[in-house]
Amino acid sequence: MMKRLILLTCAVLFVLTATNVLAVSKGNTLSFEKSRMGTVTFDGTRHNEIATKGCRECHNPELFPKMKQGTVSIAMANIYAGEQCGFCHNGGRAFAAKGNCMRCHKR
Numbered sequence: 001m002m003k004r005l006i007l008l009t010c011a012v013l014f015v016l017t018a019t020n021v022l023a024v025s026k027g028n029t030l031s032f033e034k035s036r037m038g039t040v041t042f043d044g045t046r047h048n049e050i051a052t053k054g055c056r057e058c059h060n061p062e063l064f065p066k067m068k069q070g071t072v073s074i075a076m077a078n079i080y081a082g083e084q085c086g087f088c089h090n091g092g093r094a095f096a097a098k099g100n101c102m103r104c105h106k107r
Contacts, residue, residue, distance in 0.1 A: 006030060024048075030069055038105035050094070063087055 006028070024030045024044035032040040058064050063084055064072050072084070079086035079097045085104075089097040097104070 002031065003033075032069075032074070035105055037101055038107040040104045041106065058087070 024042055024047070026045045026048045028044040030042040030044070032042070059066070066072065074084055076097070078084045079089065082090055086097055088094045095103060
């Protein structure tokens with residue numbers, strides 16, 4: 001049910017903004033349910049509050065080239081190497097991903 005609501009919200013945003021760019025805006029969340037460790041929920045409000053350079057800070061060819069769920073395979077090895085989520089979740093800018101699994105993964 002929540003997944004449908006998220007997809008519907010994204011579709012409405014796309015139509016209203018008439019742009020090729022979609023992101024998780026304030027007040028919205030995106031859930032990644034494929035992890036064996038538990039669902040990871042991306043909170044648009046929290047991430048938009050701390051993003052100082054806008055969407056392109058993360059959505060660029062090095063981190064997340066497309067702003068569409070399912071277009072990038074996210075792997076913990078990449079995150080631990082400072083790529084993808086690990087670009088910020090390195091213990092400096094945001095809490096370190098390594099050793100803090102349950103801060104993102106919820107069962």
